[in-house]
Amino acid sequence: MAAADTFRAAAVDQLQTWAKRIDVEVVSGAANGDPAAVAFSAITKAKSENYDYLLVDTAGRLHTKENLMQELGKVIRVIEKQSPVDEILLVLDATTGQNGINQAKVFIEAAGVTGFILTKLDGSAKGGVGLAIEKEFGLPIKFIGTGEQISDLAPFDPEHYIASLFD
Ligand SMILES: Nc1nc2c(ncn2[C@@H]2O[C@H](COP(=O)(O)OP(=O)(O)OP(=O)(O)O)[C@@H](O)[C@H]2O)c(=O)[nH]1
Numbered sequence: 001m002a003a004a005d006t007f008r009a010a011a012v013d014q015l016q017t018w019a020k021r022i023d024v025e026v027v028s029g030a031a032n033g034d035p036a037a038v039a040f041s042a043i044t045k046a047k048s049e050n051y052d053y054l055l056v057d058t059a060g061r062l063h064t065k066e067n068l069m070q071e072l073g074k075v076i077r078v079i080e081k082q083s084p085v086d087e088i089l090l091v092l093d094a095t096t097g098q099n100g101i102n103q104a105k106v107f108i109e110a111a112g113v114t115g116f117i118l119t120k121l122d123g124s125a126k127g128g129v130g131l132a133i134e135k136e137f138g139l140p141i142k143f144i145g146t147g148e149q150i151s152d153l154a155p156f157d158p159e160h161y162i163a164s165l166f167d
């Protein structure tokens with residue numbers, strides 16, 4: 001995994017803690033450094049050591065901050081010079097209201113999002129915005145989060161989800 005959230009001070013520690021639990025390696029860089037530089041180190045290592053997967057964690061950002069949106073493009077381009085990028089997943093909080101759709105639109109345009117992870121479905125929010133986004137953009141929800149344990153992140157099961165909407 002690449003700790004390319006160089007913005008939030010605790011983000012690298014957070015990723016390392018999870019990585020230790022599942023015994024995977026983390027590549028990190030300087031605090032407040034260029035996330036694309038971390039991505040470059042990570043993809044270089046992944047290629048030279050024949051890793052099957054590289055997961056790149058980036059900082060959450062406001063979709064209205066144009067420079068930060070462009071930064072995502074740079075991260076992607078740096079990786080693509082060495083390997084195709086298979087998935088670009090946007091993590092959406094299920095408590096996000098309808099303005100999640102506006103946010104997603106900007107992220108899809110700026111970063112070529114291929115799917116979503118919908119988190120916090122364990123709260124009272126049912127994540128209807130996830131349905132709205134799938135309908136609007138035709139992009140799949142790939143994983144859902146229902147808590148803070150490892151087993152709480154699971155592949156999205158549409159039938160189970162629809163049933164839970166109606167109790
Ligand atoms: N209850 C619940 N808590 C969650 C879920 N997913 C994440 N959290 C918690 O929400 C908090 C924020 O999670 P992060 O993974 O740091 O969120 P993030 O999207 O990476 O945030 P930034 O990197 O700051 O953009 C943490 O305390 C997580 O444990 C979920 O599905 N359910």
Ligand SMILES: [Mg+2]
Pocket residue numbers: 005011057058059060
């Ligand atoms: Mg994060």
